[in-house]
Amino acid sequence: EDQVTQSPEALRLQEGESSSLNCSYTVSGLRGLFWYRQDPGKGPEFLFTLYSAGEEKEKERLKATLTKKESFLHITAPKPEDSATYLCAVYGGATNKLIFGTGTLLAVQP
């Protein structure tokens, strides 16, 4: 069964304290792994797509990496405005639709 698991469920960081969020997946025939950011009361906002193991993408303080079993979203020197829920999703497998994880709620304190 195609599955996406994110950890931790919640993470509290001090401003400037770097950390990583994990997204592990099981899907046959991965065609893409997506990271989204979701602010309270809003829809998910697209961040990155990764297509193959070894690929990396960067945007400001965020860097996403991909292996054959998991993806990491590294947050370097976070700021309070980075506080949000980060969602991981995979495309491929039996349904050929996006399958979402339940997200990691990140809180960055000043």
Next chain:
Amino acid sequence: NAGVTQTPKFQVLKTGQSMTLQCAQDMNHNSMYWYRQDPGMGLRLIYYSASEGTTDKGEVPNGYNVSRLNKREFSLRLESAAPSQTSVYFCASSATDKNYGYTFGSGTRLTVV
């Protein structure tokens, strides 16, 4: 530069009432989707439309119907609302039925009492 627009933003229904959630996109995307988001469950696909004139069931279609009115608009209808349908509903669109960064609307928060 509207992207994906959903209406209404909030709605309270009584059990058994019906309603239609509206979604429109202005990006000339072929594919459109309806998701629901519940605490601890993640986003789950209700229905999707790969192209104008086609619709298919997703993971949790029971109790819902959809209409792809034209290329821009994709509506979700609850014929007889139940408390289990209390959720936040998101519409999304993408350029094709393949992957490539879905664009989401801002959501409809529905409460069924």
